Amino acid sequence: MIATAVVAPAVVMIAAVVLIVLALVYYLVATIVALRRISAGLDDVITGVGEIIEKSAPVNDVVIAINEQLDAGVDLLEGLLVKKAGLGDAVGLIEGIYPGAAATGLRNFPDSAEIEPPRIGEVYTKGTLTLARLGREAPVAAASPSGGEVLRNIEGGSLAARSLYPSVRHTSPERLPRSPVIGSGAPVQYEQRDDIGAPRKRLPARRP
Amino acid sequence: MTLWWIGDIVLLVVILPVVVYLLRGVLTAADGIVPTVGEIAAVAKRGSQDLDAAPLLLTTRDQVEQTVAGVADYGGSLDVIVDDATDEEGGSA
Numbered sequence: 066m067i068a069t070a071v072v073a074p075a076v077v078m079i080a081a082v083v084l085i086v087l088a089l090v091y092y093l094v095a096t097i098v099a100l101r102r103i104s105a106g107l108d109d110v111i112t113g114v115g116e117i118i119e120k121s122a123p124v125n126d127v128v129i130a131i132n133e134q135l136d137a138g139v140d141l142l143e144g145l146l147v148k149k150a151g152l153g154d155a156v157g158l159i160e161g162i163y164p165g166a167a168a169t170g171l172r173n174f175p176d177s178a179e180i181e182p183p184r185i186g187e188v189y190t191k192g193t194l195t196l197a198r199l200g201r202e203a204p205v206a207a208a209s210p211s212g213g214e215v216l217r218n219i220e221g222g223s224l225a226a227r228s229l230y231p232s233v234r235h236t237s238p239e240r241l242p243r244s245p246v247i248g249s250g251a252p253v254q255y256e257q258r259d260d261i262g263a264p265r266k267r268l269p270a271r272r273p
Numbered sequence: 274m275t276l277w278w279i280g281d282i283v284l285l286v287v288i289l290p291v292v293v294y295l296l297r298g299v300l301t302a303a304d305g306i307v308p309t310v311g312e313i314a315a316v317a318k319r320g321s322q323d324l325d326a327a328p329l330l331l332t333t334r335d336q337v338e339q340t341v342a343g344v345a346d347y348g349g350s351l352d353v354i355v356d357d358a359t360d361e362e363g364g365s366a
Contacts, residue, residue, distance in 0.1 A: 071274070074274065074277040074278050074280075074281050075277075077278075077281040077285075078277070078280065078281050078284060081281060081284040081285045081288075081289060082284070084285075084289055085284075085288065085289050085292055088289065088292055088293045088296060089292065089296065091296075092293070092296030092297060092299065092300050093296065095300045095303075096296070096299050096300050096303050099300065099303035099304050099306070099307055100303055102307045102310075103303065103306050103307055103310050106307065106310030106311050106313070106314050107310055107314075109314035109317070109318070110310065110313050110314045110317050112317075113314060113316075113317025113318045113320065113321050114317050116317075116321035116324075117317065117320050117321050117324060120321065120324035120325070120327050120328075121324055121327060123327070123330075123331075124327050124330060127330040127331060127333075127334050128330065130334050131330070131333060131334050131337050134334070134337045134338055134341045135337060135341070137341055137345075138340070138341040138344050138345075141341075141344060141345055141348050142344065142348065145348045145351060145352060147358075148352070148357055148358065149351070149352075149355050149356070149357060149358055150358055151358035154358065
């Protein structure tokens with residue numbers, strides 16, 4: 066009787082411990098399975114991130130090189146425009162082509178932002194600008210077939226100025242061969258000769 | 274004997290539920306991470322695929338170099354052909 070009374074709580078305790086152990090096994094095994102899935106997923110993540118790092122590694126240098134090239138191009142074009150048109154007209158041209166852009170100014174000419182851009186509404190040639198400065202009362206403008214005010218007509222612009230010149234190029238026939246191509250892609254490359262403009266090395270032979 | 278029974282009751286009523294509660298919490302958290310990791314892996318894979326076009330930047334760089342070189346040649350020709358601006362024209366050249 067006493068033995069039975071002693072054994073009963075022991076059996077209950079053993080059963081409780083077994084239940085606890087079973088719970089531990091079930092949940093820990095399930096957790097291990099979940100952690101294995103996480104590990105496999107992280108392997109995929111690491112693979113993807115590794116590819117991203119590998120593919121994006123040269124991007125920085127390439128973009129820097131592209132930016133340097135573009136910076137050089139901007140410097141070249143800005144410098145050429147200012148050299149050929151002057152700072153004021155350059156700002157006016159930029160304002161004419163891209164309204165509002167003159168407020169930003171040229172990158173290499175900080176003073177250009179303070180210049181009030183002249184009103185130049187069309188891309189112009191130097192000859193057109195010269196004629197425009199002569200004004201509508203100038204003889205060359207008075208001889209214009211359109212009444213002497215073409216150069217003041219902002220809608221006419223440089224195309225109207227062509228009518229001042231006796232040229233068949235823009236009338237008839239409609240299309241003639243264009244001017245020779247210049248630049249590195251020109252079909253004919255001309256090398257600059259050093260002897261042009263220099264004193265003659267020897268006089269031409271006289272006729273006997 | 275009474276204490277033994279009390280210990281059994283505590284084991285079954287307190288300790289076992291607490292152990293199960295804690296283990297279930299760990300399992301729930303681990304199961305919650307699995308889909309998130311899967312989504313991250315998918316995003317990383319798509320990000321990697323998005324960068325497949327990155328080598329084309331080398332072509333872009335070469336083309337930019339050629340373009341700028343052409344612009345430089347053209348600008349050099351213009352520099353020879355077109356007169357510089359004079360001070361009367363408002364230029365600073």
